[in-house]
Amino acid sequence: MPEEKIFNIPLRDAFERPRTRRAKIATDIVRNFLVRHMKSEKIKIGNSINKEIWKRGIQKPPRKIRIHALKEEDIVYAELLGVEIKTPSKEELKKKEEKKKEKKEKIKEERKERRKRTIQEEIEEEVKGKQKEMPEEKKEEKPKEEPKKEKAKEEKKA
Structure with a gap:
């Protein structure tokens, strides 16, 4: 059984906040x-509630607002008083859930493919x-010749 209520919500607390955030805060208050x-x-x-709050811009939301709220199961739907509340039917909810499941499965498959690709790329690298490295190992390192200055010093000592 849906529960319906009508509220008169005061939004005056939004006016205690910075001008540039008042409409956003008013929606949070609601x-x-x-x-x-x-x-x-x-x-x-x-x-309709959102449009009413933002009608005069971000700096000047209304001081109070009258809304009509409807609670079905565990979800609350709210609209301005006089505006019809549109609640999704059970069929629509099932369709949304199926779409979410399909998206999740698709994402999981894509992740698995990416992991396989990255593993294959690592192996190839x-x-x-x-x-x-193998050709470098085959090359023999030639002993480096000592610089001429060191040879000259050794000859002088001898």
């Missing part, structure tokens, strides 16, 4: 008010590195 009074953490604020 959300926190609904969490407290509807006893649910999942809040869906409607487009190691093989290439070993092939490059």
